[in-house]
Amino acid sequence: MQEAIWDRSAEHYDEEIFDTFANDRHSVVRSTLERLIQSNHTVCDFGCGVGRTVEFLAQRAKQVYAVDFSATSLEVAARNVPQKENIHFLKRDLAVPGRRFCQADIGLLMQVLIMPAYDSRREILETVSRNLRPGARLVAVVPALEVAILTYLRIGEWRQREGASRKEVVAEMAAGQKEEVVSLVEGIVKISDTPTKHYLKEEIVLFFRDAGFTVLEVEKVEYSWAADFEEAPDWMQDPHPWDWVVVARKNE
Numbered sequence: 001m002q003e004a005i006w007d008r009s010a011e012h013y014d015e016e017i018f019d020t021f022a023n024d025r026h027s028v029v030r031s032t033l034e035r036l037i038q039s040n041h042t043v044c045d046f047g048c049g050v051g052r053t054v055e056f057l058a059q060r061a062k063q064v065y066a067v068d069f070s071a072t073s074l075e076v077a078a079r080n081v082p083q084k085e086n087i088h089f090l091k092r093d094l095a096v097p098g099r100r101f102c103q104a105d106i107g108l109l110m111q112v113l114i115m116p117a118y119d120s121r122r123e124i125l126e127t128v129s130r131n132l133r134p135g136a137r138l139v140a141v142v143p144a145l146e147v148a149i150l151t152y153l154r155i156g157e158w159r160q161r162e163g164a165s166r167k168e169v170v171a172e173m174a175a176g177q178k179e180e181v182v183s184l185v186e187g188i189v190k191i192s193d194t195p196t197k198h199y200l201k202e203e204i205v206l207f208f209r210d211a212g213f214t215v216l217e218v219e220k221v222e223y224s225w226a227a228d229f230e231e232a233p234d235w236m237q238d239p240h241p242w243d244w245v246v247v248a249r250k251n252e
């Protein structure tokens, strides 16, 4: 079911799926990976989608495994990425326990732990762990729950600058959250109508710890407000929206 949804998105990926790597204002994901990847490393791009990061990884690592459960995404990825002998595309459902397919030194898990179901997220992290060598580093990117709330505040600020009263602004913000916040306690907020898991920084540390990782760094990967609003006003600058980029070590 989930697989079919991602298959449908694959052909329109650029319009439908936000490009984290390209919109990263300070190239934090890029520089984090550059710092960690060595030329003798095996890297696994878990949930590689249409392969936006695969060529970048293949230019730096010895071997790259690009894994996704969407056959259509993998087909698009294979078309998009110039032929490279060191890239292995694999179709796997990361949420289903299965045999190990690689033993990577570095894992990338970008915008994959976003489904509402806790069990699926947990199972994916178990699969990722199984396919990393002990001591390996995992770079993960996940949506920030703080940003979901900050976005309402910025909309409120915008409306107030346009002349709306505080009462109107609060009513509009409340109407928005009623429509979009599926479960505050679970951090499930809709992005483009799709219920999406968002994380608190502290929650990341606990979630990864429970799956056998030690979180070493949690940083912001920042975007422009144009990523959230079609016509973001010029005054809307800092603080910018962000996702969390996590560097974790698989425990020995």
Ligand SMILES: C[S@@+](CC[C@H](N)C(=O)[O-])C[C@H]1O[C@@H](n2cnc3c(N)ncnc32)[C@H](O)[C@@H]1O
Pocket: 002, 006, 017, 019, 020, 046, 047, 048, 049, 050, 052, 067, 068, 069, 070, 073, 092, 093, 094, 095, 096, 109, 110, 111, 112, 124
């Ligand atoms: C939002 S996209 C991110 C793609 C890519 N990492 C990027 O940042 O451009 C999420 C990807 O995860 C894949 N995915 C989601 N659940 C998966 C699962 N259980 N097993 C394998 N891939 C999965 C989807 O097919 C999709 O390509």
